[in-house]
Amino acid sequence: MSGPADEHRRVAAAFTERVRGTQDWDAPAPPEGWVARDVVRHLVEWFPPFLRGGSGVELPAGPSVDDDPVGAWQNLTDGVQAVLDDPATAGRTLRNEHIGELPLDRAIDQFYTSDVFMHTWDLARATGQDETLDAAKCQEMYDGMQAYDEVLRSSGQYGPRVPVPDDADPQTRLLAFIGRDPHAPSARPS
Secondary structure, X not given: OOOHHHHHHHHHHHXXXXXXXXXXXXXXXXXXXXXXXXXXXXXXXXXXXXXXXXHXXXXXXXXXXXXXXXXXXXXXXXXXXXXXXXXXXXXXXXXXXXXXXXXXXXXXHHHHHHHHHHHHHHHHHHHOOOOOOOXXXXXXXXXXXXXXXXXXXXXXXOOOOOXXXXXXXXXXXXXHHOOOOOOOOOOOXX
């Protein structure tokens, strides 16, 4: 199994591919009320303060998502990868009132890299790109989130679970769990 640095490199590369393939940054995107640009904005805007507040790590400032969504994303992902690749990270922790204290690389993996993974589908759905996510990672995340269903729902970060058949594939189960309707037609006009 890969470590947090390798996992981020892999997950971020898939998201970067969708970012670079986006032609319409104003295309409607899941979650409701968002556009493609907002998917990138969410990641670029929530994670740096979370990281700074919990670990004191300051990521380099980059362009705004409004001015340059591709550049803003690339700046963020390069900064996060540099933190994960830094040997000093192994000895650092992230402290947060809601999650306690975790090794920094594990916190990045658990909260940020997982978020990038899930939002890869949102950006792909909004922009008509390949929506396929890694099935093993979908299953791993789905299994890991089950015990936290109530906590996740009460956070306001996840919509209501969408019903899917018991024999649905791992991606469909994960998307439905986080409140996405994997069978809804794309919001992108044809």
